[in-house]
Amino acid sequence: MTSATATGAAGFGRTLRLAFRFSAREMRGGLSGFLIFIACIALGVAAIGGVNSLARAISTGIETQGRDLLGGDMRFQLVHREADQREMAFLHELGEVAHSANLRSMARLPDGSDQTLVEAKAVDGLYPLYGELVTEPNLPLADIFAARGGIHGAAAADMLFSRLGLEIGDTIRLGDADYELRARIVSEPDAISDGFGLAPRLLISLDALEASGLIQPGSLVEHAYKIRMPAGTSEADIQAVRERATAEFPEAGWSVRGRTGAAPSLSSNVERFSQFLTLVGLTALVVGGVGVANAVRAYLEAKRGVIATFKSLGASGRFVFLVYLVQILMVAGIGIAIGLVLAALMPPVAAGFLAAVFPVPMEGGVHWGALGFAALFGILVTLAFALLPLGRARDVPATALFREMGFDQRGLPRPVYVVAVLAIAAVLAALAVFTAGDRRIAVIFVTAAVAAFVVLRLVGVLVQWLARRAPRMRGAALRLAIGNIHRPGALTPSVVLSLGLGLTLVVTLALIDGNLRRQIAGSLPAHAPNFFFVDIQSGEVDAFADLVEAEAPDGKLVRVPMLRGRVMALNGTDVRELDVPPEGAWVLRGDRGITYARNVPENSTLSQGEWWPDGYDGEPLVSFAAQEGRELGLKLGDTVTVNVLGRNITARISSFREVQWESLAINFVMVFSPNTFAGAPHSWLATLSDPGATPAEEAQVLNAITRAFPSVTSVRVKDALDIINGIVAQLAVAIRAAAAIALVASVLVLSGALAAGNRARIHDAVVLKTLGATRRTLIKAFSLEYALIGLATAIFALIAGGIAAWFVVARIMTLPSSFLPEVALSTLLLALVLTVGFGLVGTWRVLGHKAAPVLRNL
Structure with missing residues (x-):
């Protein structure tokens, strides 16, 4: 230095x-x-x-x-099938293995008078390996599940008791068997890793599930194998087991999680x-x-x-x-x-x-x-x-x-x-x-924030320019208001900038929330089917269709074959090695519903490529949903490898379809050529649409189907939408709270801007009062000034917020978007109340200021 x-x-x-x-x-x-x-x-x-x-x-x-939430150090999950002998031997090498099976089904009263959807979970005697199952009364699992007089025991969530009006000791029917409810579930340690369901939990033993008769070839059952590994097992050891499982069982199709990824969703x-x-x-x-x-x-x-x-x-x-x-x-x-x-x-x-x-x-x-x-x-x-x-x-x-x-x-x-x-x-x-x-969303936010500052500054300049060129008004108060908007040191830029950002965010979130609620409460139910039916066995599908036609003659039944599969590779590359955008990653995560069809599904249109001819018997082909295909970067001729029932199947993409997901009809990302799954066991999925059916008629149909086909899972769409609406409402509370924070910040800035301009306001008010202006004239002038600025800011917020909400709803959520008049009206009122209200509070103090100290300094 x-x-x-x-x-x-x-x-x-x-x-x-x-x-x-x-x-x-x-x-x-x-x-x-x-x-x-x-x-x-x-x-x-x-x-x-x-x-x-x-x-x-x-x-x-x-x-x-992680161990408690996962129920083990590692978790292997299979769909449709149990692990075979070789796979079980591999799992037992790793440590102590607890087996459970999850499926949805209908629980009904013994007399068949009422029923409800449940998330049934069957466990073995080792459950839970980690954590604690808390029940009321707090009984050992052996006592809860024990068979007495040929009736197995069960524990259930409070929601099941309330929906069917049950008490401890009452009996329900699941499939072909009766179960005594012996306890209420207070806390389930591995509930998060098993996923949140739209129905109450019913906890039974594996033996009890076997007695129900619900497990059939092709039934939608998730088998989970949770493993307690030896003490001292490290994360490196778990990763090595994961790699070994993939290498030794490349076509197992199982989902593998470790204790640090207990709840990835x-x-x-x-x-x-x-x-x-x-x-x-x-x-x-x-x-x-x-x-x-x-x-x-x-x-x-x-x-x-x-x-x-x-x-x-x-x-x-x-x-x-x-x-x-x-x-x-x-x-x-x-x-x-x-x-x-x-x-x-x-x-x-x-x-x-x-x-x-x-x-x-x-x-x-x-x-x-x-x-x-x-x-x-x-x-x-x-x-x-x-x-x-x-x-x-x-x-x-x-x-x-x-x-x-x-x-x-x-x-x-x-x-x-x-x-x-x-x-x-x-x-x-x-x-x-x-x-x-998600850096893409962050970049959009940063760009929008910079653009908002620039545009709001331009809006402030535009308002001042218009005020400067406005024709001469007759009223003195209005002339003063317009003059104050464009005079040197005017509050216009500060007020527009401070209030505009907060109002724009409020409008955006309000429009998104309003459009989602409108879809869930109005548009979706209007086009959606009345019922979904899952796990219809192939041997019962015709009889099922006959019963539906008899009970709902005016209804429309649509049925399609359904399997569950996991996407393993795209163009031969393991999906775990692919870097895909978040909006398309959901297709590759977990098991997907898949189907096969001779013709193009009626609720989708072919946008690219060709459909396979009738009777096609060549290499497996697949039609992919167009939007999801674009998000994954797929094109015609690419290959998709899926694992179904423990077998990897590679199909070539022959077409893309534009799918109307918002219709809530039967839709699949992947539709395969019929020869792809020839001979594979599978169940069927169906929808029933009957716009004119009353709630009583729907209940009658549901009761009849549950009685005749106890293994079929029935989902009333209105009930599912009510649950989703509740979830959206809970999310909306958090979103509105976040918007309120931004609005409070805007109000603080607005009040600060008005307070910062009080010095000039005092000078102007004293001079005007000395020249003969009355207090009423000044209050009217200041009120008009704040109202005009607030109105201009609200108009900008409505335009900018409307564009932002449209982009999120129409482009990101791919739902119909509409402008809501009630949001526009409430925004205008809010802007006027804030600007005029805070402005008048400061103005009242300004008008009460003594003239002498100001005049002495002129």
Whole structure:
């Protein structure tokens, strides 16, 4: 280091220490003027830190409680079939094996007067290998399942008792057997790994399931083999077993999970939802950044005399900049600290609410990584929005500060500050994108946020331009209002920017929520079938059709063969080695329903390629859903390998179909040529559509089918939609809470912007009152000004929010999208109430200001 460099560094160190001393002295006056600043930062940091803490608490809980949640160290799952002797020998080599079987079926009262869908789970005597099954009364499993008088025992969830009006000791019928309900299920340790169902749990023994007669060739039964491995088994050992299972049994078609991946679907959904809420929280923080800029500008305006004195006494611009930068960072530190405390409290508070929805495992403690992530965002946003006003303060000469009202001049500060702000903004964008699970969505968000800032700024300029060129109005109040909109130092840009972002987000989420509810409550039921029937055995399908025709002569029955298969490879490449986008990954995850057909299904249209001819007997062919094919990057002639009943079958793609998923009719991603599964045992899937059927007639059909075909699973579509609607409603609560955070941030910024303009308002009001304007005229003028600005902001929010909601609903969810008038009306009212309400609160204080002190300084 040269002597000049050392001298410069020492000089900067002395300047910085002196700046800290002056900053600390000025801060003795309290935090007046910074309360909105602190609230904005605290709100955004709390949202980001709280959401990420909650997500990490759930993820860590899933990892640390993996054995209990999975029910073993490893889990092997097969569909349609049990493991054969060779596969069982392999599993027993690994450790102690517990076998369970899951299927859906109809539980009914012994007299056949009522029935309901259940998720039946049959277990052996080793269940559970890990964790504890808690029942009420808390009986040993041997006592719950024991056969007494030829009747097996069972335990069931509260929902089953309430749906059928049952009590402990009552009997239900499942398939061809009766079961005595001997306990209520309070806690099921491996419920998450077995998946959340739309029906209540019924827990029975494997022997009891065998007695029911429900397991037939082709029945949709999931067999799970959970393994307790020797103590000291490492994750590397589990991975080695996974690779060995794939190598030794390439056509087994089983799904293999380890204890660290006990609930992959839950982990994936938590990650996606936390990303969404994090982006909403970042929106709130960025909106709050506008409040930071307003607060810094107002604070520096109040300190203009002090700054002028500093400069008159020889202080450099750099010293002035450092003094107030240190103060701003101190205040931001207070806001960040408050936000981090709130964020740390969010997981335990949210745990209570989530426990009522579904059993989510959580790991307690403070998640420092999530809090540090939020704190970093808070600091970066503070600097991004504070540097420009601080840079302007540095370069304003002392004479201008003494002579003028302030230093809110046009133009930009020195290039170094502009470059610094752009660099910080780039870092913020990079953090938002590269820490996101779905970077495509994060890029869309960042792009939309930048575009929103630019467009809102242009909207503010446009409103001022229109006000400047508006014709002369007769009313004095209206003329004053229009003049205030475009005068120098007007509130228009700040109000439009602060309120516009929050309102746009609220409109977007409200329209998405409204369209989903409209689909579930209106459009979907109008086009959906009345019933789905699953597990119709091949030997019963004709008799089943005859019964349906007799019970519902006006109904339309559609039946198709159905198997379950797992996609193993695309074009010969193992799907585990493929990097596919999230929107298409679901096709490759888990088992898929597949079928074969002679003709193109009636609810889909051929978009590319050719259908196989009648009587085709060549190589296996498959028709793939067009949208899913595009997402997976497939084209005509590519090959798809699926595992069905323990056998790998490779078929060539001969066509793509546009599928109307929203119709809720029978749809499959993959439809194979009939020769592909010749001779394979399978069941049938059917739908019954009868738009004119009354609830009583539907109940009669359901009762008749359940009595005649106890092994057939019947799903009433309306009941399923009601459950889905409830889930959507629960998600909507979280989404609305997130939107409310952004809106609260907007309101804080709005109030700060209005407060920052009070100084100029006091000057204008005193002059106008001196010239003869009445209080009523001024209130009317200010009200009209705020109403016009609020109206312009609401119109922008409706347009921008409508476009964003349409993109999500129509392009991402592929559902019909419509604009909802009630959302438009509520947005307009909300904008007017906020702008006029907050504006009048500040105006009332302005109008009460004494004239003498202001007139003396003119």
